[in-house]
Amino acid sequence: DGGITQSPKYLFRKEGQNVTLSCEQNLNHDAMYWYRQDPGQGLRLIYYSQIVNDFQKGDIAEGYSVSREKKESFPLTVTSAQKNPTAFYLCASRRTGTDYGYTFGSGTRLTVV
Amino acid sequence: AQKITQTQPGMFVQEKEAVTLDCTYDTSDQSYGLFWYKQPSSGEMIFLIYQGSYDEQNATEGRYSLNFQKARKSANLVISASQLGDSAMYFCAMRGAPSYNQGGKLIFGQGTELSVKP
Numbered sequence: 081d082g083g084i085t086q087s088p089k090y091l092f093r094k095e096g097q098n099v100t101l102s103c104e105q106n107l108n109h110d111a112m113y114w115y116r117q118d119p120g121q122g123l124r125l126i127y128y129s130q131i132v133n134d135f136q137k138g139d140i141a142e143g144y145s146v147s148r149e150k151k152e153s154f155p156l157t158v159t160s161a162q163k164n165p166t167a168f169y170l171c172a173s174r175r176t177g178t179d180y181g182y183t184f185g186s187g188t189r190l191t192v193v
Numbered sequence: 194a195q196k197i198t199q200t201q202p203g204m205f206v207q208e209k210e211a212v213t214l215d216c217t218y219d220t221s222d223q224s225y226g227l228f229w230y231k232q233p234s235s236g237e238m239i240f241l242i243y244q245g246s247y248d249e250q251n252a253t254e255g256r257y258s259l260n261f262q263k264a265r266k267s268a269n270l271v272i273s274a275s276q277l278g279d280s281a282m283y284f285c286a287m288r289g290a291p292s293y294n295q296g297g298k299l300i301f302g303q304g305t306e307l308s309v310k311p
Contacts, residue, residue, distance in 0.1 A: 101278075102216070111297055112294065113296075113298060113299075114303075120202075120303075120304070120306075121302050121304070122197075122199075122302050122303045123284070123299075123301040123302035124301075125298050125299075125300075128296045128297075128298055130296055136296060138204060138298065141205065156303060168236060170236075170238065172238075172299075174297055176297065178239075180226055180243045180288070182228075182240070182299065184237065184238035186235070186236065186237050187236040187237065189236070
């Protein structure tokens with residue numbers, strides 16, 4: 081079955097370390113998105129990509145970086161510059177040209193220790 | 194700027210009763226889409242219902258219906274015959290007009306936590 085796979089489900093990071101969250105989709109979707117969710121809050125957009133080798137900053141891009149070398153993959157790196165990285169991270173994808181049809185991954189919970 | 198507002202942080206409903214979750218939005222786009230998602234404690238986002246700005250009829254999907262009042266910029270979710278499994282966070286979201294700069298991104302509200310009582 082097609083879908084989005086995020087790994088790992090839980091991730092622990094020491095202060096000052098960079099970590100990379102994986103997001104892979106086999107839906108042949110063009111657009112991919114990374115969202116951050118803090119406890120009791122809505123989702124905020126970090127980065128998005130509409131085609132391979134191109135991506136744009138969202139509302140809270142500082143301290144994060146992404147790449148889109150393959151259509152299927154959109155990894156997110158949380159750098160040491162992100163001052164408060166503890167959060168739940170959700171990846172999503174969408175086939176461009178459709179009004180809706182977003183698919184979300186199951187998320188990665190990142191904790192700084 | 195686009196914005197979604199959900200003013201009910203938490204709500205309780207008795208099992209088998211109907212409940213309305215409020216959502217208001219702000220946008221200058223003529224073409225937009227409105228979504229409702231359910232997020233159980235596991236964290237996954239479950240799509241419930243969609244309403245396009247040009248759709249004249251309110252969207253319905255099983256026990257879910259969207260009360261779309263365009264002039265008031267509201268898109269309330271109505272859940273009929275609540276079930277215990279409906280207990281979760283519910284998010285209203287909006288997609289702006291299709292354009293490369295917009296990227297088809299979704300803007301989310303703060304969410305409403307719904308608790309269904311037996």
